[in-house]
Amino acid sequence: MFIDTPTQRLISVEDYEPHIGTEAVERILAKARRIRDLHVVHVNSTYYGGGVSELLSSLTLLMNAAGVQTGWRVIQGRPDFFSITKKIHNALQGADINLSDLKMQIHEDVVYENAVRLHIDHDVVFVHDPQPLPLIKHFRRRGPWIWQCHVDLSQPNKAVWEYLRQFIDLYDAIVFSIPEYAQQLTRPQNFFMPAIDPFSMTNREIEDSVIDDRLDHYGIPTDLPL
Secondary structure, three states, X not given: OOOOOOOOOOOOHHHHHHHHOHHHHHHHHHHHHHOOOOEEEEEEOXXXXXXXXHHHHHHXXXXXXXXXXXXXXXXXXXXXXXXXXXXXXXXXXOOOOOOOHHHHHHHHHHHHHHHHHHOOOOOEEEEEOOOOHHHHXXXXXXXXXXXXXXXXXXXXXXHHHHHHXXXXXXXXXXXXXXXXXXXXXXXXXXXXXXXXXXXXXXXXXXXXXXXXXXXHHOOOOOOXXX
16 A cells, blocks of 8 residues: 655646646646546556656656556567567558568567556556557456557558557547547547646756756857857
């Protein structure tokens, strides 16, 4: 059981009020109150090093701070698995790929291994991007499973898209970043553009003295045009 520490605090929805306004804060908290009895989990392929992981780092803590029980699971895999899923990721954005039966088998076998160890029995499951997409085949669902795709789908590789469709069609809803990425699907599509978190380490303001110190450390001149 999680034990809260009074001397430490999370960034809360209320902290964003100067950036999004009082009305938006109240609307978000009202929605959070409606789902406080649900247990939510997000699943992706890494805790660190990408845009999705940075988004989830903020989002999962913020959801918990708002009273929504939210977990975060990450799938594991061999180097060949991540090499294949990287090619699938690029192909969704239009790149060419030799999608062999062996590559598809490796993708699905590794995801199955993760399904065995993840024990997902949450009320709502968000699966992010193509790497863990086939997970849905291996669970009895208690509630909705939602696939959120963060890549540019304006011109997806047809072969890869058709391969992934067998899994996508099992989900209850799909989330894309913008309406221009909409596809011909049997499931409801929603659009949610990611935003910059002003409280993340990446986006925090740095004092001029610290900036000057770092530039000097790396020998970057400050008296030349950008």
